[in-house]
């Protein structure tokens with residue numbers, strides 16, 4: 001009997017140890033899958049997507065900026081929503097690493113806004129590629145993720161930019177003009193006026209007015225039924241395959257497209 005109890009005790013101990021290993025390693029495995037497997041990542045982040053309700057992508061350019069980017073991330077975290085940050089490579093370093101890591105932890109997407117905020121139409125092909133690659137490399141180095149989207153500074157493009165981008169080019173249909181007006185009220189007003197299903201909102205995480213506007217607008221949009229997500233998640237939710245070298249201004253249905261189908 002003594003021996004049987006020993007065996008049972010041994011099995012129970014092993015099982016406890018095994019459970020411990022399984023439950024402790026699961027979050028790590030999930031986190032790795034979320035970062036490495038795009039399809040799985042999209043599925044996880046859009047599995048609660050409701051096609052009956054509108055979606056929107058908030059996008060922030062020119063950062064990251066210590067302090068202000070953090071404040072925007074605080075709002076996103078508070079309301080459990082995600083956004084896309086088009087970072088400038090020259091702002092990505094050991095000091096801002098924690099901001100990029102937090103973006104990834106919160107499920108946000110990191111896009112490429114060139115290394116030096118260069119107007120790409122002023123560069124030759126090699127110059128364009130160098131600007132884009134330098135930022136891709138820094139995003140990989142400091143955030144541990146691959147970058148799949150480009151937003152050209154100033155929105156400037158020509159055929160050569162499209163040919164050398166190597167990524168979809170993400171524009172916008174709502175320009176908040178936050179950088180010019182520095183007005184919280186203006187940012188809120190533009191989003192309230194021009195928002196629709198599939199909207200891409202252009203903002204900059206450098207400015208206090210933008211962070212302040214997010215504190216007002218995000219809970220408001222959620223209460224209206226908007227589902228706030230990253231560009232790639234919104235494309236996945238809408239069944240749109242983003243193609244390299246193509247400009248996207250909006251991921252919604254345009255009224256005239258509806259008419260054409262009829």
Ligand SMILES: [Zn+2]
Nearest residue numbers: 061062153154
């Ligand atoms: Zn910019």
